[in-house]
Amino acid sequence: MAVSLDQFVHSLADCGLMSIEECRAFIDSFPHELRPKTAEQLARELVAQGRLTKFQAQAIYQNKSQRLVVGNYLLLERIGRGGMGDVFKARHQKMDRIVALKILSAAAMKSPGALKRFQREAKAAAKLAHPNIVTAHDFDEDRGTHFLVTEYVDGENLSAIVKQRGPLSLGRAVDYILQAARGLEYAHANGVIHRDIKPSNLLLDKQGTIKILDMGIARVNEFVGQMAFGSAEELTSSGVIVGTPDYMSPEQSTDLRVADARSDIYSLGCTLYFLLTGQPVFAGETVLQKIMAHREQPPPFLREIRGDVPECLENIFQKMLAKRPQDRQRSMTEVIAEIQKCIASRQQTTGSTSQGPYALDDTVRSGQAKPAEAASQQPVSAVGSLLDEWLVAEPEPVRDPFVSTRSSFLTRRMKRRLLRLAIALGVIAGIALTAAFLLSGRSPGTLVVEIASPNGILEITTLHGALVLQCPASPGTVVLPTRPDKYRVKLSRDGVDLFVREVNVHPGARASIVVNAADAPQPHGH
Template sequence: MECSREQFLANLAASGLLSAADVTALERTVPPDNRPLTGTDLAQFLVRRGKLTAFQASHVLHGKTQGLVFGDYVILDKLGHGGMGAVLKARHRGMDRVVAVKRILSTQLKSPDAVQRFHREVKAAARLTHPNIVIAYDAGQHAGVHYLVMEYVEGQDLATLVQHHGQLPVLQAVQCVLQAARGLEYAHAQGVIHRDIKPSNLLLSTSGVVKILDMGLARIDHDVEQAGAHHVATLTETGQVMGTCHYMAPEQILDTHEADHRSDIYSLGCTLYQLVTGQPPYAGRTRMQVLLAHRDAAIPSLQADRSDVSQVLDAIFQRMVAKRPDARYQSMNEVIAALESYLVHCQEATQYQGEEGDDVGSTTSALQRLAQYVNQTQTGTTAPPPAVLDETQAMQSDVDTHGASHRASPPRTRTRPPFPRRLVLILSAAILVLLVVNAVVLFLNRRPASDRTARGGSDPESSSLGSGPSSGVTEPGKSTAPGFGVQRRARSAEWQAARKETDAKAKTLADEQRFGEAIQQYESLPVQAHDTILRELVNEAVTELKTRAAQAYGEIETRTRQLLAENKFAEARAQLQPLVERFGIAEHVAAANALLSEIAAAELAAAPKEPPAPPQPSPEELAAQQALERQRQLEARYAEAIKPVETLAAGWDFARAAEEIDAIHFGEEELAARLAQRRDELRRMHELKQKIIAAVNKADPPFR
């Protein structure tokens, strides 16, 4: 049933967003015949005038007025869900500043531990003010809801970036990790350990700045926060694994309290691996296998997985993810120094090879261009710039040879891609084509003047209010077809029929707890870009499904934790495995995977500590080992026997060295051949020495 104009105005007043007087004053700017008639028309009118967002308009149309004004903050849109609660885009009324508001989920309020974790996040965030950390502006409680107000950053997290665009150019990946390391170094200095560093918690802003997100797992260091030491300890006494298994340090798996700043270094190293290769360093079919791999498996090689990674960067990565904390870098300052030194080596290697272009400082600008390109592709306004990768490729040469007297290949000339000139030409041609196509479409679709004035006027505002195939609210700046009439109602009826069929399918799927498939049913409904109300209707249905899924997950989690407390690991896994397979909602699947990690860690801690028997070598491996040992013994014998000879040779006494070597005899053929080769070298060196002496003696005038 369509919302009436009167009901919409009543809902709008109740929401606190606008008063009826404000709306009336705004409508007076439009000719009377063109003023909106229905609630949907009025909602679209206010969105086009910038007085409401589509999110707000949809909520007001459906009577969901509570929470749109949250204390001093006006909610503009929903950004997503974090591990603890919803994240909303909002504007502070007094300061007119756009912020991100994180509200703890209402379903979590019944859990004291959840509230404590939320307050810990607030406390940790309040200590940190750094360019590479999302700033916390405010925190509090409103109408029984806890919230944290943070800096709103336009950008994309690195996990999503890699998922959608693939592995990053090596230098840009290093820059991302370097910026994160600087933020973490500051946090560590303030006594805050993050404990959940991963690509999804690193946000790349459109200005090319990496900012650390989600301090929800952060621990206040006991040495800095003595008063809260016992309180912090009790938060994880239940054996929960705090962190994400693909990036978790081995010591953090067995005991969260063992995690110190070096655990963040380990997680940052795992993050570097994923940015460069597109996948986490360790894989497994189960959480247990991944956790065991962090502890027992050999550290993978960046060079083996990606050929353009140098030995220098591979060595930095290997040290960051060493199994033992004391084998890693001991501070983020050391990590920063290593990464900065690597970038300097890249610059010097590039300059030595005679390549033109920017220095390593251009990596930051390349990172900024990458972030801007990602932001533009999300809005469909650009094509991939080919130069983002090419501009840094020359710096990714093997910098390991830089310090060895420049033992590099001959200088090579890099053909720098014609960016941005070529891109400008391509874009200019594309824009010209689009303009011609638009002109043709407009000409073919011109309507008679009588149609354009069917509502008694041709005001542009009135001709766009009821446009499109539905009663959708149109975002500001988006043009739509004219008319409030029959065409819109017919298309709306057609859409409602499709919606009814979708409701039935989605209900069946939801009853089977296949919430992801149910959501896909709604998302597959035909909704044009400008039909904002229809899009919001779909969003409302999706939100209801997500709420139902959250309730179902809460019940499953409660049963699982009861089984975990009883050390019934198999039964606990059996509760979660169907959820992972059928729920289809990333948020709950991630939470279930995290809980599976807890189960795996608890099972690992309870398992016998006897190490498994080492595997027996195959006959081929045994033969190879024996051959290697024999070679080592021969090498040791040769080195010991030749030592007096080499001492004489070092003093240029080649004649005596040759006599000395004649006294050495080996029964092994390979040693005898090697000895004969060295004897010939010494004799030639003796002859050369005699020639030099003769030449000196014959010099005229003689050398003095």
């Protein structure tokens, strides 16, 4: 319900935005015939002259001014929304400091113990002080509202930049990845794992510095059984929310609790791929398809899409995306060292001495399409400058100096033909195995799981203990094509099993089960 002019003025005063005297003086500053006569007119004029933000004016006009003040902070505008709640740009009323304020939703705090877990994670994150990590300042409560206060970064996240302007140049992408790796190296050394590295959690400020967002907080999303990766956009076609799977390591999809520093390495490698190509590593129409691709499909080759990627960087990327954590780099320190070694090798080849910002027009080999530049006015480090200079000094045709002498007889065309042959043989083998499976008379079945009890962890295993699926549970239906077998379906929360049932999946048939902690019916097939 809209407010009157007098109510609007008093609400401004109650919020500390303007005193009643200041409001009267503002109104009287207009010629008599142009003075605002309604709350809406006054709101429009205050916004036009920068005295109020649109967000504030709308809140006061809708008689919701009490929501503009949280503790010592005055909300200025909403800047984000995620699985844990809304994020606002705010100002400390006494210190006049601009901050980012995350207000935790009531749903996020519903799970028993979640608030204590969040406080513990926020306390650990607050101890981190690094130029590439968004600093956590405070965690507090006001009239039942819990909120986290962090450094405000005036900039954009890398996901938005790439989606708006296209893939980054090679030098810029590697520069940003190195900055993020240094922040993660510091966090890991202090016992904090991110668990949700992705382009939208990497902010680029006006000085060209990468800042890692939500350091140490992502685990709480997993704990409360909501969007494990903070996005309200990712839903399976069946309605089960499991977050953004494009950057999730294979082991995280198997067990949400096993993530360690090597999981962040995998996610950072996926982020590098997105920055250079503008697309995720694996395509898929559903969340489940993407999760299975991360677990089973080999990673694509960067050099098949971006010919300007040197072979040593390709090798680093492939190692970061190894399926088994033990096959990846052992730490972010090792990732950084490998990238720096790659840069030094190229520097030795070209004799480059460039240390400053680079010209964007010189970032692509001749004869190749120039990728759209995402941040043309942002300063960058000497790392990016050096990588782009490599390409200027290497016009086509020329033998790729990153191809070792031992394998130099293999041209790029020959390598691609061999790769296609290997893929074709793999497809033929897969078809043969599938045919043998079907001819054996055991055609696949379908397991349909309807989730009626939200907030928990859904786990599907065989009776032998082999994990088929594990994800946060939300109301909806999971349709899972699978081998005929007997499966155990379990719903747990805070380490307590709320629902456990077994179900048989027969060849060519569907088996359905309703997961309801309060009233769990027996499974039935049809």
